[in-house]
Amino acid sequence: MWIEKRTNHRFKFVEQYKDPLTDKYRRVCVTYNRNNCHTRKQAHLVLSKRINQRLIVAGNQILxxxxxxxxxxxxxxxxxxxxxxxxxxRNNVSRAKHILNDLGNDTIITRINSCLLMNYFDNLFYVHHYKNSTVQKFRGTLNNIFKFAMQHRYLNRNPLNNVQINYHYNFSRNHLERNFLDDEELKAVLSYMYQRSPHYGRFCEFLYLTGLRYGEAASLYPKNIYPNSHGQVIAAVRGTLVQGKKQPSPKTTESIRDVVLPEQAIQLCINEMKSHDSPAKFVFTSDRGKPLGNTVLNTWLHHAKQDLRIRKHLSLHTFRHTHISKLAELGVPLYLIQARVGHKDAQTTKEIYLHVTKKAELILDNKLDQL
Structure with a gap:
């Protein structure tokens, strides 16, 4: 700090600092009527504060x-x-590993641009043959990474903003019927699972009758099945199963719900709980009282697909889609289906609903000539 004497017995206290944005030196100053120990100390505090404020503003723009x-x-x-x-x-960890493998661990994040990302998404489509929904998830993971980088000043802009992904046109709709089973296929698959184990059969049939996700159904306690104030028996969905342990909340806020059980679903719960020698912690368990594992169940469903020669996607989630298709076939409004399965605004649910209802309209149109 230095002092410049002004007219009328005034003194200008001046300090210099280097602007990080321009690398040029700039000055700040303050004027007092006196030049003594007190004013010099006061001027030093004021000038330091001003410089720090300017450096903070500039620093927020510096990577x-x-x-x-x-x-x-x-x-x-x-x-x-x-x-x-x-x-x-866990799913984001898996996608992040894939991203690092393709883009390179040592890639400097500021060098990632829209051209590189468009090539990366094309690679997901045409080399790895991923579906639209899978590529959308990769985009979501990348977007979260870039947002985090911006918050921590590793980036000053999101390189995804200028990326136009060339999704497959109507890819999911052209293959929509592969996501759910017709009546004959459902009957054959359930029979196959019952032959493997009555526990497996009852659980898969329960998924079809309720539309619950695997984790929601597998985490049901006996106390979660009870009659409501209208006399209907419900399954109170309040959690999900993760690695054999019940988590306190399901997938989303919309997933917390009461699902009315049809008579057959109630009977399945009763038969399942009766099948154990001693009371089990969960409604659906193995002979040893352990929760039914999704890996084992999906493995047997994969065998069913091969043995029964079913040319559709077959997993535990297929029963949920089949439930949605059946409700649509019965004429249940879309908003009620979404509330039942715990979806606020799911594209898959909408597409299945529209597909089934359009198919029903076509059948009606063909029968009008018979009037």
Whole structure:
């Protein structure tokens, strides 16, 4: 700091600093009537405060030193993990590993541009043959990584903003019927699962009759099945099963719901609980009282697909889609179906609904000539 004497016995206290945006030196000053120990101390405090404020504003526009993609991903995953459900975190970890493998661990994050990302998404479509929905999930993971990088000043803009992904036109609709079973296929698959194990058969049939997700049905306690005030027996969905343990909340807020059980679903629960020598913790369990594992069930469904020669996608989630298609076939309004299966605004539910109702309209149109 230096002092310049002004006219009328006034003194200008001046300090110099380097602007990080321009690398040029700039000045700040303050004027007092006296030049003594007190005013010099006061001027130093005021000038330091002004310089710090300017440096903070400039610093917010300056990127931190160059950082690699792998470093950002690891930081983001540590930030992300306590904020989401376990399965959400695990799926993002899997996609992040894939992204790092394709884009390169040592890639400097500021060098990632829209051209590189468009080529990457094309690679997901035409090399890995991923579906639209899968590529959308990869885009979501990348978007979260870039947003995190912007918050920590590793990036000053999101490179995804200018990326136009060339999704397959009507890909999911052209293959929509592969997502759910017709009556004959459903009967054959359930019979196959009952032959493997009555526990497997009852569980899969329960999924079809209720539209519950695997984790929602597998985590049901006996106390979660009870009559409501209208005398209907419901399944109170209040959690999900993750690695054999019940989590306190299901997939989304909309997933917390009461699902009315048809008579057959009630009987399945009764038969399942009666099948155990001693009371089990969960409604649906193995002979040893353990929760039914989705890996084992999906493996047997894969065998069923091959043995029964079913040319459709077949997994535990197929029963949920089949439930939606059956409700649509019965004329249940879309908003009621969405509420029942715990979807606020799901594209798959809408597409199945529209597909089934349009098919029903076609059948009606063909029968009008018979009047």
């Amino acid at each position: 931190k030193p160059k950082i690699t993609l792998v470093e950002v991903v690891h930081q983001w995953l540590n930030y992300f993990r306590p904020r989401v459900k376990f399965n959400t975190y």
